[in-house]
Amino acid sequence: MSILISGKITAFVLFTLIVITIAYLSFQGTRGRKYNLKRKLEAIEAIPEAIGRAVELNRPIHYTPGSESTTGGRGTQTWMGIVIGGYVTKICAKLGAKITWSVRAEHLPMAREIYREAFLLEGQIGVEPDVRYYGAFAVGCIETMATDKSAVNILFGGFGSELPQIAEAAARLGCFQIGGSSNPPMVPLVVASCDYSLIGEENFAAGAILSENHVQLGGLVALDIIKVCFTSLIVLGSLLISANITALIDILKI
Amino acid sequence: MGSVVGRRLAPVILTAIFGIVMILNFFLNIPALASFTAEAQRMFVPIVASAGVVGGVNLLLYHFTSVSRRRGDWPLSALLIGTFFFFLVITITPGLESFYALMYPAIVGRLKEATWALISLFMVSMAYRSFKIRNLETLLFTLGCVVILFGNAPVGEAIWPGAGKALRWFMDIPTMAGMRAITIGVGLGIIAYGVRVMLGYDRTALGEFSEVG
Amino acid sequence: MSLEKLTKLDTRWIYLLFIIVTVAPLISPLGLPLKISDDTRIVFDTIDAVPEGGTVFFGSDMGMGNRGETQAMMVAVLRHLFTSDVKVISVCFYSSDSPILLEEAVNEIGLANYDKEYGVDFVNFGFYEGREATLVAFGVDAHAFLNVDYYGTPISELSIMDDFKGAEDIDLVISLSGGEIFPEVYLRQWQTIHGTKVTGGAVAMIYPMLVSYVASGQLSGLLASSRGAAEYELLINKPGSAIIAMDSQSLGHMVTILAIIISNLGYFASKRSKKGGLDI
Amino acid sequence: MTPIDYVLPLISGALILMIFSFLYRHNRWFALASVIYIGGATGQFVGICLKNIYTQGIIPLMNGQYWYIISLVLGALLFTRFSTRYSYLVRIPTAILLGTGIGLNMATGMKAQILAQIIDTMRPITSINNIIIIVGVCTVTLFFFFSKEATGIMKPINKTGRYFLMLSIGCSFAYALLGRTSLLIERWKTLLLYPTYYLIPIAVAIIVYDIFKRKEAVA
Numbered sequence A: 001m002s003i004l005i006s007g008k009i010t011a012f013v014l015f016t017l018i019v020i021t022i023a024y025l026s027f028q029g030t031r032g033r034k035y036n037l038k039r040k041l042e043a044i045e046a047i048p049e050a051i052g053r054a055v056e057l058n059r060p061i062h063y064t065p066g067s068e069s070t071t072g073g074r075g076t077q078t079w080m081g082i083v084i085g086g087y088v089t090k091i092c093a094k095l096g097a098k099i100t101w102s103v104r105a106e107h108l109p110m111a112r113e114i115y116r117e118a119f120l121l122e123g124q125i126g127v128e129p130d131v132r133y134y135g136a137f138a139v140g141c142i143e144t145m146a147t148d149k150s151a152v153n154i155l156f157g158g159f160g161s162e163l164p165q166i167a168e169a170a171a172r173l174g175c176f177q178i179g180g181s182s183n184p185p186m187v188p189l190v191v192a193s194c195d196y197s198l199i200g201e202e203n204f205a206a207g208a209i210l211s212e213n214h215v216q217l218g219g220l221v222a223l224d225i226i227k228v229c230f231t232s233l234i235v236l237g238s239l240l241i242s243a244n245i246t247a248l249i250d251i252l253k254i
Numbered sequence B: 001m002g003s004v005v006g007r008r009l010a011p012v013i014l015t016a017i018f019g020i021v022m023i024l025n026f027f028l029n030i031p032a033l034a035s036f037t038a039e040a041q042r043m044f045v046p047i048v049a050s051a052g053v054v055g056g057v058n059l060l061l062y063h064f065t066s067v068s069r070r071r072g073d074w075p076l077s078a079l080l081i082g083t084f085f086f087f088l089v090i091t092i093t094p095g096l097e098s099f100y101a102l103m104y105p106a107i108v109g110r111l112k113e114a115t116w117a118l119i120s121l122f123m124v125s126m127a128y129r130s131f132k133i134r135n136l137e138t139l140l141f142t143l144g145c146v147v148i149l150f151g152n153a154p155v156g157e158a159i160w161p162g163a164g165k166a167l168r169w170f171m172d173i174p175t176m177a178g179m180r181a182i183t184i185g186v187g188l189g190i191i192a193y194g195v196r197v198m199l200g201y202d203r204t205a206l207g208e209f210s211e212v213g
Numbered sequence C: 001m002s003l004e005k006l007t008k009l010d011t012r013w014i015y016l017l018f019i020i021v022t023v024a025p026l027i028s029p030l031g032l033p034l035k036i037s038d039d040t041r042i043v044f045d046t047i048d049a050v051p052e053g054g055t056v057f058f059g060s061d062m063g064m065g066n067r068g069e070t071q072a073m074m075v076a077v078l079r080h081l082f083t084s085d086v087k088v089i090s091v092c093f094y095s096s097d098s099p100i101l102l103e104e105a106v107n108e109i110g111l112a113n114y115d116k117e118y119g120v121d122f123v124n125f126g127f128y129e130g131r132e133a134t135l136v137a138f139g140v141d142a143h144a145f146l147n148v149d150y151y152g153t154p155i156s157e158l159s160i161m162d163d164f165k166g167a168e169d170i171d172l173v174i175s176l177s178g179g180e181i182f183p184e185v186y187l188r189q190w191q192t193i194h195g196t197k198v199t200g201g202a203v204a205m206i207y208p209m210l211v212s213y214v215a216s217g218q219l220s221g222l223l224a225s226s227r228g229a230a231e232y233e234l235l236i237n238k239p240g241s242a243i244i245a246m247d248s249q250s251l252g253h254m255v256t257i258l259a260i261i262i263s264n265l266g267y268f269a270s271k272r273s274k275k276g277g278l279d280i
Numbered sequence D: 001m002t003p004i005d006y007v008l009p010l011i012s013g014a015l016i017l018m019i020f021s022f023l024y025r026h027n028r029w030f031a032l033a034s035v036i037y038i039g040g041a042t043g044q045f046v047g048i049c050l051k052n053i054y055t056q057g058i059i060p061l062m063n064g065q066y067w068y069i070i071s072l073v074l075g076a077l078l079f080t081r082f083s084t085r086y087s088y089l090v091r092i093p094t095a096i097l098l099g100t101g102i103g104l105n106m107a108t109g110m111k112a113q114i115l116a117q118i119i120d121t122m123r124p125i126t127s128i129n130n131i132i133i134i135v136g137v138c139t140v141t142l143f144f145f146f147s148k149e150a151t152g153i154m155k156p157i158n159k160t161g162r163y164f165l166m167l168s169i170g171c172s173f174a175y176a177l178l179g180r181t182s183l184l185i186e187r188w189k190t191l192l193l194y195p196t197y198y199l200i201p202i203a204v205a206i207i208v209y210d211i212f213k214r215k216e217a218v219a
Helices: A009-030 A042-057 A075-095 A105-121 A137-148 A162-172 A184-193 A202-211 A214-242 A247-253 B002-027 B031-068 B074-092 B097-130 B136-152 B154-159 B163-198 C003-008 C011-027 C038-048 C064-083 C098-109 C131-140 C182-194 C207-215 C225-235 C241-275 D003-023 D028-062 D068-082 D087-121 D128-143 D154-191 D196-218
Strands: A061-066 A099-103 A131-133 A152-158 A176-181 A196-199 C055-061 C087-092 C122-127 C172-177 C198-202
Touching: A009 A214, A009 A247, A009 B002, A009 B163, A009 D087, A042 A061, A042 A075, A042 A152, A042 A176, A042 A196, A042 A202, A061 A075, A061 A137, A061 A162, A075 A099, A075 A105, A075 A152, A075 A202, A075 B163, A075 D087, A099 A105, A099 A137, A105 A131, A105 B031, A105 D068, A105 D087, A131 A137, A131 B031, A137 A162, A137 B097, A137 D028, A152 A162, A152 A202, A162 A176, A162 A184, A162 B097, A176 A184, A176 A202, A184 A196, A184 B097, A184 B163, A184 C207, A184 D154, A196 A202, A202 A214, A202 B163, A214 A247, A214 B163, A214 D087, A214 D128, A247 D087, B002 B031, B002 B163, B002 D087, B031 B074, B031 C131, B031 D028, B031 D068, B031 D087, B074 B097, B074 D028, B097 C011, B097 C064, B097 C098, B097 C241, B097 D003, B097 D028, B097 D154, B136 B154, B136 B163, B136 C241, B136 D154, B154 B163, B154 C241, B163 C207, B163 D087, B163 D128, B163 D154, C003 C241, C011 C241, C011 D154, C038 C064, C038 C172, C038 C198, C038 C225, C055 C064, C055 C098, C055 C182, C064 C087, C064 C098, C064 C172, C064 C198, C064 C225, C064 C241, C064 D154, C087 C098, C098 C122, C131 C182, C131 D087, C172 C182, C182 C198, C182 C207, C182 D087, C198 C225, C207 D087, C207 D154, C225 C241, C225 D154, C241 D154, D003 D028, D003 D154, D003 D196, D028 D068, D068 D087, D087 D128, D128 D154, D154 D196
Parallel strands: A061 A099, A061 A152, A099 A131, A152 A176, A176 A196, C055 C087, C055 C172, C087 C122, C172 C198
Antiparallel strands: none
């Protein structure tokens, strides 16, 4: 019995190539190569300003990384939300704002660690993390925002259908909103309800951009190269199949 | 020392090991890996379930403090604790299955349905607030929305017979193309993030921020 | 009143209008006509094509919140399944609500009405936490994974499970999914590994995402929300709750379009008065 | 009909109306219903979790699958969140869950989300629809470009990608609304049943009273 599985061989080869490209450019970053990203994400740049406004109003910020399960198909998106949340919390600690997190049960212990670490980095020791969990996610978030009178609502991460409930309720409660989702069905809702939004993979880029770490930025540059390759592949494949040559598709299906 | 291993090294190594095992198991046919991952995934059920219990305790602690300090709306907190234990007991007590099947859909189920039903109303007001035709982009945004709404309703087909066809075309061709590209992008984003985490370059999700530079 | 005010209407008026037009048809139905789409027909044909004595995995992957959209769909599909000679196995990986909804649907249909017996032709295993990971474990070896069914009966006493090992024995997966893109999980974990055929239905929220899988042939047809359910009810000749709801839905959509038009009228009026001329 | 057949629908109906009252404004009734919801849902969830720990952790352990002690211990480590000193230990079970989740997502995403979609996009450029799909997928993919500014050849690509993105976002927004309306209609159906419909005039009366009271307060 072969170790290779038919139908997944090309996928594995391509996967390895992608991983190597990303790892290589990231590794260049550790050796001092600087990456300059030309494209700015408005939503990310709006965060400090929004937090500043909340501080002026002396009202708290509500943050949620979404409620998708860790082991599910959208688990990584929630983790990305938690990562961005870490940086948002850091900015809050710096500007002296109060922030409340609403998370899913299995993220709660880690979210508290990140919350504490973020405040620690800004030199604030012994801050009790305000991370909450409710069995009823959307309603829990709405109640928290309503009772705390949150001024800003920030949502990044893995969302299911609770996103429109949270986002529109926050809009009705008068919160300024910044959000993002890489779950395609939720993208239109984020765009329609938030003042600033991140779409699709911008969420994954946001973590790297916020870290301001060239090792992580290297991965993004690698992705750009891969995207160019893939689109060329699509165009090439279409041209070949128009000429009745199916070789490329056959290779990809191996 | 112990804490350095526990805090920094062990989490990254564990993440990488489990991640790589999962990837290899998907792409390659290695029976030992397959049985290991199958068993490991079965063993996750208690871990994830424990997290649920932690979450429940967290919620209870918050509201117990509210009640004991008479903070804010403490009677509501007391009610929350009461309903918590009521539903906990009827869920786990053997012999109460039929009572549970009666109470859960009637109380929690109905509430859940009610909050979800709000979404459609919320979305109408979202459309009202944000679908203003400012330029070509917002025109396309609004146009797509109106065509689909028109095409899906039987009324739409009665007014304009081609509405159903237009809906299929908009869904199958431009929308599919756009959503497919988002899907591909997100797939790549996940891989890039995974590589960052497994190489230990991005430890934020493990409670440690990267230095700037 | 100047048109400019239309941009700043209190949204509560829109809510009120929307509520009125959705409630009215429930009290006096309009009976608007309905066309059956190709996707719904493909689902029907795929389920019809399951060989006699075959095994169908029924994924009731929705929560209480989706009931309005998926329950009618579930009832219609189960009715169709019970009229043919197939075994139906159901394990829920999505939410702890799912088995309750499934039980409700089965009670509504009545197994006895179709000469079916619980444990022989149909089994409900209840909910297992862990989502995708547990789904994989079930696919590899169901007997090692499941101990008892939803009602506490040990697996050894369920004759339906005698010849069943895992995903390889499944002829068709029907995933009715709400909230999360569940058919995608079956595609990823079972179709790519075991080559299982997958069909199903989805709530409208995630339907656009799954369209590309239908186009690429990975999914054999797909029921689209309550519209799909209404069409399916027509196909199996059992008109039910989904058809009744279609009228309200039509009018609801018209109100949304109206809201968009109103907001744009106001927007253009305010633009005109500010700049003293139309300038797009 | 037994008394419970009257009482339960009345309670559920009242709870639905309390949630709907948020459409008017945030109020005490909504807070009351949401507290019952949060408490009930969490209680039930914790109950299911305890059951899962028992059936998937303790029963296998008692059946001699002693390695299940590992998952119970890892689960227990999550409780160190309640200690300040040892809370870093939660990183260990979390790391395992994170690694598994990412690994699964990466590998399966490569096959289903990337490769399968790319293969299906390679279509003969014979029909206008196929050309639209190819152009759409390519331009939207390149729209998410981070390292270069959109100048030169990238400018039209970026613009086209943006238009495609906007159109598909609009369409999916509408599609999402379709299903949600059915959820609302389903709620009307429950509210319009006997004896629940008696609650509707009461709710309307409370809201009208509140509107007048607030008007007076302003005046």
